[in-house]
Amino acid sequence: MSLVIAVDGPAASGKGTIAARLAAEYGLPHLDTGLLYRAVGVGVLDAGGSLDDEAVAESVARALDASHLSDTERLTSGDAGEAASRVAGHTGVRAALLEFQRAFAAQPGGAVLDGRDIGTVIAPDAPAKLFVTATPEVRAMRRWKQLTGRGATIAFEEMLADIVKRDERDAGRGAAPMVQAADAVLLDTTDMGIEAAFDAARRIVEAARAKHGL
Numbered sequence: 001m002s003l004v005i006a007v008d009g010p011a012a013s014g015k016g017t018i019a020a021r022l023a024a025e026y027g028l029p030h031l032d033t034g035l036l037y038r039a040v041g042v043g044v045l046d047a048g049g050s051l052d053d054e055a056v057a058e059s060v061a062r063a064l065d066a067s068h069l070s071d072t073e074r075l076t077s078g079d080a081g082e083a084a085s086r087v088a089g090h091t092g093v094r095a096a097l098l099e100f101q102r103a104f105a106a107q108p109g110g111a112v113l114d115g116r117d118i119g120t121v122i123a124p125d126a127p128a129k130l131f132v133t134a135t136p137e138v139r140a141m142r143r144w145k146q147l148t149g150r151g152a153t154i155a156f157e158e159m160l161a162d163i164v165k166r167d168e169r170d171a172g173r174g175a176a177p178m179v180q181a182a183d184a185v186l187l188d189t190t191d192m193g194i195e196a197a198f199d200a201a202r203r204i205v206e207a208a209r210a211k212h213g214l
């Protein structure tokens with residue numbers, strides 16, 4: 001068994017930050033799976049399609065390659081997050097992205113992946129699973145600071161409403177809903193800064209390594 005670390009959780013909980021830090025700590029490759037769904041959402045919008053049109057979204061997902069993942073500024077915008085969450089509900093989109101993510105997780109040396117369904121669907125046998133969360137207010141504030149810090153204009157109240165709506169959509173969908181895996185460790189970062197959250201995450205991974213002899 002190799003060290004596969006599954007990091008799931010709701011929007012702006014800090015899972016991407018934690019996943020990147022864990023990847024650096026353990027010298028593992030890291031995949032931000034949300035970027036794949038964001039790229040599909042942006043691709044549908046750019047093609048003039050409807051986010052509700054499963055066939056269009058699935059064909060965009062099947063044609064996805066590295067060139068669609070390079071514009072991180074655009075992909076990490078608020079609109080792209082909303083579009084991602086809309087297309088992520090389509091079974092065909094999830095199926096199109098499944099194999100790439102599974103192969104990434106199955107690399108011989110191990111890997112870190114963050115998203116919504118890593119511990120439940122992509123890497124159900126991962127020896128280390130974290131479900132990172134924080135209150136909606138704290139998450140909205142983190143995302144508001146992140147987006148306004150690079151020039152976006154959005155009111156905090158709108159940000160909070162967007163986050164709550166996206167949580168509900170992600171947790172409520174039929175296809176691979178956002179849910180804590182039964183064997184994932186819950187990490188509530190509401191009252192933690194980035195360093196404290198990373199330390200707590202590392203302790204969870206260390207416990208998993210000891211348990212699995214990794």
Ligand SMILES: Nc1ncnc2c1ncn2[C@@H]1O[C@H](COP(=O)(O)OP(=O)(O)O)[C@@H](O)[C@H]1O
Pocket residue numbers: 009010011012013014015016017018142143145146189192193194195197
């Ligand atoms: N524990 C934390 N305390 C304060 N800010 C944080 C914390 N974790 C992450 N952030 C910041 O919040 C924003 C969202 O974090 P990110 O890791 O992208 O979240 P996610 O991947 O869950 O959407 C970023 O600007 C990041 O620097």
Ligand SMILES: Nc1ccn([C@@H]2O[C@H](COP(=O)(O)OP(=O)(O)O)[C@@H](O)[C@H]2O)c(=O)n1
Pocket residue numbers: 009010011012013016033034035037038081084085086088114115116117118166170
């Ligand atoms: N493994 C994943 C990752 C993301 N997603 C979807 O993609 C959207 C954007 O994911 P993200 O991780 O980039 O979003 P943030 O948590 O960074 O805001 C989510 O709201 C989900 O709807 C998913 O369904 N499954």
